[in-house]
Amino acid sequence: MESPPTHATPVDFETDPSRYRHWRVSYDGPIATLAMAVDPEGGLRSGYELKLNSYDLGVDIELADVVRRMRFEHPEVRVVVLTSGLDNVFCAGANIHMLAASTHAWKVNFCKFTNETRCEIEDAEAYSGQVYIAAVNGPCAGGGYELALACREIYLQDDGSSAVSLPEVPLLGVLPGTGGLTRLVDKRKVRRDRADIFSTTAEGIRGKKAVEWRLVDGVYPRSRFREAIAGRSAALAAELARALPAAERRGIHLGPLLPELSAGRRRYRHVELSWDDNARLARLTIHGPTAEDVALLGRGAEAAHAAGDQLWALRAFRELDDAILHLRVNLPGVGVVLVRAVGDAAQALAHDHALTELRGDWFINEVIRHMARALRRVDLSSRTFFALGDAGTAFVGALFELALAADRFYALDDEDAPVQVGLSPLNFGALPMTHGVTRLRAHLHGEPEQLSRLGEAAQLLSVGDADEAGLVTVRLDGIDWDDDTRVAIEERLSLSPDALSGMEANLRFPGAENEDSKIFARLSAWQNWIFIRPNATGAHGALTLYGKPERPHFDWNRV
Amino acid sequence: MLSNNVDLNAKIPNNVGLADDPKLLRALEKWLPSYLEWWHDMGPTDFEDKPVYLRTAVSVENDGWAHYEHVRMPDYRWGIFLNPREQASTIRCGDDAGKPAWSEVPGEHRNALRRIIVTQADTEPASVEQQRLLGHIAPSLYDMRNLFQVNVEEGRHLWAMVYLLHKYFGRDGRDEADALLERRSGDPDKPRILGAFNQPCDHWLSFFAFTMFTDRDGKYQLAALSQSGFDPLARSTEFMLTEEAHHLFVGETGLDRIIKRSAELQRLDPNGDVRNQGGIDFDLIQRTINYWFTYSLDLFGGEISSNAADFFATGLKGRYREDRLPEHRALDQSYRLPVVDGGRLVERDVPLRNAMNEVLRDSYITDCERALRKWNRTLEEAGSPTRLSLPSRRFHRHQGIYADHRFNPEGELVSQSAWDRDHGRWLLRPEDNDYLLSIMKPVYEPGKFANWIAPPNKGIEGQPVEFEYVKLHD
């Protein structure tokens, strides 16, 4: 039964180092070591043991926290060595018993979150000069190798038995869906015929052959492994330090968000999420920056550092991120989310200008990159988003991205309650979508002349002008607003949720694919299809029967 | 290249038609020099030029599998034999039980079979490496000969497995055959695959315990593989079992002779102090049993294992004497075993197929218990009040469901602090080695035995005990 576990213990996506059960992080100047040592008893749900460094969502929530804090709290770190804290294994991948016992929705959400975390690792390398290298000091299977693939370099211990492998197809009848197949051929450029052999050989490949096939970047004997990794990370750290401005980087602390919880409501400082399970409807409201927030940025980077995690742009988007994750995993019954960005349009525009002024500063750069990731989380959520630009709203700049991320943008055009929307410097490249383009470009994919008319000019627009510019889906006056939006919502709620998830995911990303978007589109879509096929999850499917005495029976017809 | 059948059979005795299989012959001839080089580097090198009274298998006929003569070990004829079968073989267990056995490797099981064979094969040279220096402290020529007999036969077992790899597994098989000669017991960089085969074996107490307990694991693994649906593997391992029996004999009787001698020394000493008489005290013998028995238990693999279930279900590996069991599918049956849950031991039922490692371990433990009864009879006959025992299968484990917890030899859960306090009473200590090495001086005179071990009841192949089993001065 795939009944929504709305009332099961909600998953909490917030954690901090004092609560980690599965990871040990140590710091040595520009080099950090991140050791995976999963507590077998520490599963998020009962009914499975996390043996051999296998992971579930809880383990990955901690990893995501490590990766985020590394950027904000430890900007001095250039190289992160990802390794195992256990003697006999690097990582055995996602816990199979957890997967086999999970609902389809849980599997999908789990894979999506783990994919986002691996993309964050690559994002840290690309935009923060924080490079991950995998020190594979034991057998590395499935999701374990996919985790290594997210690192820039992979080194494997050569001890005659440690191998890298993707055993999903031959052992479980599913895919290495956490980016494995994509990164193999796109990122590491493993020849596709060799990738075919590798992905069907359960025991994997070790030693020199793993290097020859580009599955890893080097192998070292066990006795020299630590030393070789230390040498490589020191060289890499030195190289990266040369490329980065030598300014002293002192991290800021990410404190807890501590939302106020009540029935059907999570209230953060700037964000509020409320929902009605029966109506299958949620409201997501984000409060824009105030004059004080703008003034603070006006005082420069030092002042922004001092504000730290209380900076509006960081705090509001952390709250948004947490709200979206809560919605995805804990509120599966909610089908439509009504998004409102409220506040003062002029302040929102001034805020984005001030933020952009400071973007040469490492911290402000991190804040903007973080905003981009939170917005990508919205793009990748399987919920209908309707942005409602009614009285009091100010979809401007970074907040206008929410309107662009939404499936539809309803805007009120009423003289008695004038609404402004607007574009800021942040709309023209700082907050790209998963497939690498701006939401503005994706939105106007078929209207290049509209796009060029907008140029890169920051501006506030009336709803009428915004509509002319192609930025509003439906422009309504005060008389029609209530009725028309109500009807649109009711109609939306009557449609098949599966068809909507698929439709939205296909319409949100006009333009060319890239490696990341292939992971979330092609790879995930195939994986999610395979997950519901009897050959994987039926009574005789390979995933169902893994670890059980019976062997799988396949329906041999190709579909 | 060897010119004809007769020459070839003299060099590599076989019943697998090697002379008619030029491709395979070429592959094996390429491997042979590396093998000899390995033997020269890692075998009992210092005794290479000494003629040893060895048994050689020259054919599978009744009179052919045990041909005795004095030979120098590098000249030993390592042969390749498959046990003959009277009727067509069948798959003996799992979903396809009763169907014809495979004479070629089925594609879907290729990787699993290769892994099974490589894992078995890796143990054969490993033990030779572990034992390579023991000749220098041999308690008698009789024992030295037994050591070398075990060594050359482990070498032949390696040949038997390498034959399968070369014949049936193509390039991968050849690569694996090469890798078997590259790994080294106890080497941190290229260790042997299984734990017990990387433990040091520096003296004869360990050697006898190894051949008693660790070779006995080998016997049960070979017995399970002799039930395989892959016919060449089944027949090859079946033949290996005939040789393995001698290794177990060496271990079991070796320990029995030490126990007998220690009981004599106990009686002889006014205070019953065996060490005072230069012997091996029972406490140390018990700790040796505890150590090697438990390391050997690890070799059977996890108590609850999906690999074990797969191997059984696909007919790759059966139970001990599967062919004599009434039922071969083992579905819808369960196996009850104690597991640790919330800090206590509770009984749990697991599907029988997933418990196949444990089923094989049961057969092994029953066999070990028999040997313990025999040794205790020896003690009784010698008038000693001491009795030896096997520790619980949960004690001192490094693999499986008990590995993460501490148990005493009785199998009861104990705290980490209790373990830290007591494990020195239960297991071998570094100073044990010092003592054992201090009493193990070589005895090379025919018919003479070291003080710490009793002579055997009889010699080898009808020869007297004082026969010159190894000619050290030729």
Ligand SMILES: [Fe+2]
């Ligand atoms: Fe053997």
Ligand SMILES: [Fe+2]
């Ligand atoms: Fe043996």
